[in-house]
Amino acid sequence: MFEISYGEDNEIALEGRFDASQVDKAREAFDGINTTRTVNFRDLDYISSAGLSVLLVTQKRLSENGNQLILKNLNKHIREVFRYAGFDMIFQIL
C-alpha cells in the first residue's frame, strides 16, 4: 500500500511502502510540483531506490528554479538509506 495526500500548507504526506511498483503513481504526483514543498514521511515505512529516484528527479528539476523538496519525519531505517545514498547531502531533512 502506498498513498500520497495533501495536508495543511500544501504539505505532501507519504504513507506505506514506496517501492518499484508505485513509481508511476508517485511520478504523476511529483511531476505536478513546481514550487518548494515539504514532504512528510511520518507514515512512510519503506523506500527503495525506485522511490529515491523519483525524489531525486524532482529535486533536480525544482533546483533549476531555486525550489526544493524539504523532507521531514523520516524513520531511522529510511534515514539510513538516505545516508547510504548520500541523499542527506542533497535534501534538506528536518
Add this chain to the structure above:
Amino acid sequence: MKKKFQRDFSSLEQMCSFIQSFVHRNGLNEEIRFAIELVVEELFTNMLKYCPGCMGDIEIGLSKRKNEIVLTVKDFNSQPFDPTQAADYDATVPLSKRPTGKLGIHLIKKYMDDINCEYKNNMNKLTLTKILRKTHVRN
C-alpha cells in the same frame, strides 16, 4: 526457506510477506527486515529490467546461520547479471551532477557484507551474506 515469484513488479508484495515470515521465525527485528526487503527488491527489479524477454520465475531463498543471513536469488533462463561488476556509485556528487540510476546496486553493496555471483546453464545464482549484529535481534 525458499519460494518462487512471478517475474512481475506485483510480486513485491508477496515477497514482503515471505521476508516478514523469515524475520519473525528467526527472532530478527525491523532493521534487518528493512535491509533484506530492500536488497531483494533491488535485485529482483534489476533482473526484470535487464532481461525484459525473460519469462521464468525468480526464486528467493533465505537462511540463518549462527551469525549471518544468507540470501540466494536464482534467475532461471536469464542473461548473466553480476552486480559486483557494476561501476561504483559516487554518493558524494552534488545534486546537479548526481546520476538518477545505478543507486540500487550501490545500496545492495552497502547493506550486504558479501556478494557471490555464478552463471551456469543459463541460470544466474546470486548468494549474498549479511553478518548479524546484536542490534538485528528482536528484544
